[in-house]
Amino acid sequence: MIALKSPEDIETIARAGAIIAHLYRELPERAGPGASTRDLDRFAESFIRDHPGAEPAFKGLYGFPATLCTSVNYEVVHGIPADRRHLLEGDIISIDCGVKLDGFYADAAITLPIGEIPPDIERLLQVTREALESGIERARPGNRLGDVGAAIQTHAIDAGYGIVRDLVGHGIGREPHEEPQVPNYGKAGKGMPLEVGLVLAIEPMFNLGAAEIRTLPDRWTVVTADRAVSAHFEHTVAVTPAGPRVLTV
Numbered sequence: 001m002i003a004l005k006s007p008e009d010i011e012t013i014a015r016a017g018a019i020i021a022h023l024y025r026e027l028p029e030r031a032g033p034g035a036s037t038r039d040l041d042r043f044a045e046s047f048i049r050d051h052p053g054a055e056p057a058f059k060g061l062y063g064f065p066a067t068l069c070t071s072v073n074y075e076v077v078h079g080i081p082a083d084r085r086h087l088l089e090g091d092i093i094s095i096d097c098g099v100k101l102d103g104f105y106a107d108a109a110i111t112l113p114i115g116e117i118p119p120d121i122e123r124l125l126q127v128t129r130e131a132l133e134s135g136i137e138r139a140r141p142g143n144r145l146g147d148v149g150a151a152i153q154t155h156a157i158d159a160g161y162g163i164v165r166d167l168v169g170h171g172i173g174r175e176p177h178e179e180p181q182v183p184n185y186g187k188a189g190k191g192m193p194l195e196v197g198l199v200l201a202i203e204p205m206f207n208l209g210a211a212e213i214r215t216l217p218d219r220w221t222v223v224t225a226d227r228a229v230s231a232h233f234e235h236t237v238a239v240t241p242a243g244p245r246v247l248t249v
Ligand code: MG
Pocket: 096, 097, 098, 107, 108, 109, 203, 234
């Protein structure tokens, strides 16, 4: 079942989303060489809880132990923050975070460079960010879900990147993961019509190598099968009469 959101619901999600966006403006200066992923997680948790009524949405979700998912280099998503995991110059880190506020969830992800990174990896980040922007642009009434995936997919194909297919975006609202699934591939003009009030987490994951992924024995951390690096960007987006509205800004 698809739960469409009222304008008031969307405002609440936007208030939750603004906390994540603010957090993501604070994190880059803290994500330097030598910082541990657990340092970032501690900062994020206290930052979120400093906002009255806001709580980290991922902590405890399905048993996940932290506020942030911190996925370094060839880790794709769901990396667990750890005191012993120190960031190094030239790494990239994908950070994924959800916030719950007044009964609604928002969800967003960014991939940050740690110091100087090689040009081919810089480009992976840039292309994945652009793919997200293209997907968001298609999230408007009159379009279909396949338009979003098709727009995202084009960027990966043009650049020769692997698209993670086993993990997808999703509806979001009173639950952190709602229907529909939002694949990062698809056929333009196909799939569910996009209606006003639909709120989607759109989240391309592109790999510098092949598409295949594995889950590590910790049962959380998803990595690329070929250990090539991976980038992840995500926004929560409402379909409104005026077009897409990004709620995690
Ligand atoms: Mg997310």
